[in-house]
Amino acid sequence: MPADFISSLFVFILAGFLGFELIKRVSPLLHTPLMSLTNALDAIVVVAAIIIAGRHETKLSTLLGLIAVAASFSNMVGGFLITDRMLHMFRAGKAKKP
Amino acid sequence: MQQLIDFSYIAAVVGFILALKWLSSPVSAMRGVLIGEIASGVAVLATLFDPQVTHYKWIIITLIIGAAIGIPLGLVKMTAVPQRTALSHAFGALSAALIGIGEYYVGTPHLTKFEMLEIGLEVIIGSLTFTGSLIAAGKLQEILPQRPITYKGQNVVSLSTLGAAVVLMLMLMVHPEYTHLFQAMILVALLFGVMLVTPIGGADMPTVISLLNSYAGFSAALLGFVLNSKVLVVAGALDGASGFILSVIMCKAMNRSFTNVLFGAFGQVQVSAGKATEERTVRSATPEEAAAILAAANKVVIVPGYGMAVAQAQHKVRELFDGVTKRGIDVKFGIHPVAGRMPGHMNVLLAEADIPYDKLLDMDEINGEFPQTDVALVIGANDVTNPAARTDSSSPIFGMPILDVDKARTVMVIKRSMGAGFAGIENPLYYMDKTLMLFGDAKNFVGAIVRELAGGHE
Numbered sequence: 001m002p003a004d005f006i007s008s009l010f011v012f013i014l015a016g017f018l019g020f021e022l023i024k025r026v027s028p029l030l031h032t033p034l035m036s037l038t039n040a041l042d043a044i045v046v047v048a049a050i051i052i053a054g055r056h057e058t059k060l061s062t063l064l065g066l067i068a069v070a071a072s073f074s075n076m077v078g079g080f081l082i083t084d085r086m087l088h089m090f091r092a093g094k095a096k097k098p
Numbered sequence: 099m100q101q102l103i104d105f106s107y108i109a110a111v112v113g114f115i116l117a118l119k120w121l122s123s124p125v126s127a128m129r130g131v132l133i134g135e136i137a138s139g140v141a142v143l144a145t146l147f148d149p150q151v152t153h154y155k156w157i158i159i160t161l162i163i164g165a166a167i168g169i170p171l172g173l174v175k176m177t178a179v180p181q182r183t184a185l186s187h188a189f190g191a192l193s194a195a196l197i198g199i200g201e202y203y204v205g206t207p208h209l210t211k212f213e214m215l216e217i218g219l220e221v222i223i224g225s226l227t228f229t230g231s232l233i234a235a236g237k238l239q240e241i242l243p244q245r246p247i248t249y250k251g252q253n254v255v256s257l258s259t260l261g262a263a264v265v266l267m268l269m270l271m272v273h274p275e276y277t278h279l280f281q282a283m284i285l286v287a288l289l290f291g292v293m294l295v296t297p298i299g300g301a302d303m304p305t306v307i308s309l310l311n312s313y314a315g316f317s318a319a320l321l322g323f324v325l326n327s328k329v330l331v332v333a334g335a336l337d338g339a340s341g342f343i344l345s346v347i348m349c350k351a352m353n354r355s356f357t358n359v360l361f362g363a364f365g366q367v368q369v370s371a372g373k374a375t376e377e378r379t380v381r382s383a384t385p386e387e388a389a390a391i392l393a394a395a396n397k398v399v400i401v402p403g404y405g406m407a408v409a410q411a412q413h414k415v416r417e418l419f420d421g422v423t424k425r426g427i428d429v430k431f432g433i434h435p436v437a438g439r440m441p442g443h444m445n446v447l448l449a450e451a452d453i454p455y456d457k458l459l460d461m462d463e464i465n466g467e468f469p470q471t472d473v474a475l476v477i478g479a480n481d482v483t484n485p486a487a488r489t490d491s492s493s494p495i496f497g498m499p500i501l502d503v504d505k506a507r508t509v510m511v512i513k514r515s516m517g518a519g520f521a522g523i524e525n526p527l528y529y530m531d532k533t534l535m536l537f538g539d540a541k542n543f544v545g546a547i548v549r550e551l552a553g554g555h556e
Contacts, residue, residue, distance in 0.1 A: 020339050
């Protein structure tokens, strides 16, 4: 097995466990924003899309990369935007808005 | 330069972890989103300076296109959040799959067996998540029927389809140069995604959407393996773990196993139908009577369900909350984990209607309070309040944790008609002596109660 794979697996396992511990603590109140936020974070795939599109190796890979740039960047922008909007709506009882 | 880019990715990973950590409470959650935005922005900017990137024009154009698609999707109404979420799973999986496909065409025929395995798995998961999420979004948007679509031998057909995709991948490991095998593998995986979600009905959507969330995350993580990009591995693992935990919570809340959700469409289960034919009487009440009962209570628990979302009644419910609270009555909301069409759906709708989040309690928190509750008001929820889940071992939902509304002194249920719930299961709650049925549209009926409360006062 390639060394790159082993180091990636290492990172994957650690991040998976960390994610488990962190997400267990998220209140059920915020499960919808949790999903939209992780979606936005996952859109970091856009960096790989930018590189494969920008390397310009073959016409096909560039085209696929460019579609991926648009798809993942729309997730990044839309995901953060809607998470932000949702969290703005959650307010505590005491701090009543006028 | 490369080092600087790497450091920006490490900073991004730290930001992602903090973002999730701060999401644990509504107080710090806004900060979490901000750090997530900064982290992602830094990583994207740094990538644009990567020396491998030589052609900018189209990247900038597609980034603008992406933003132009993303902004309206970020501004949808809160009732449309479930389908928006499904659509974003589709986009995420699509981009992961496309990059994997691009890597295949760049690498072939010089891919090692191991590289082919990584790319193959990544593309299979990405493709099936793409079509599966599109079907889910279509069902949630009601373009496609919400009913589970099933046929005989479905599981065999579906599993063989997945098996075919895996076999094609194994063949590719030996002959990575056979591009038509690769194309066939993609098509079969896309087809499997459709088959995976069509047999699943509306009430199971919270589980499915979480599961697709998890798949989208894992496809991104696998892409990280393919490209040896640790930032993708971390982001994908976090997203995958999140979706996985949510799916487990949803499955537990329905007392069903993963395999049961995936391979057993709920609508098919038609047991204990015999009881339903019995003539039983229900008591119904008018808005005036309902308002009078609420006004006389000390403690009220409102239980919202998907029916509230469908009727868009959340703002009227807020008016009811205000009207009852003004009289010094304690009002809380009891929210079942699978109420609605995605995890946390009810909370977001009620928060949108400006109800303070400390009044929104989840099942475990509220269940102990029902015996001291004067009135439990059920708005558009059915199966999650069905006491048969506790008592009737022949019921298809037996064992499912429910909100114990039947322990309140009086139960009022706003419901369109006596029709059974989504799962087609009779609810004995409606025939109890303490239960009053309030027949009508949730929005109109709650509005009528609000008017009665306001009129009767002063």
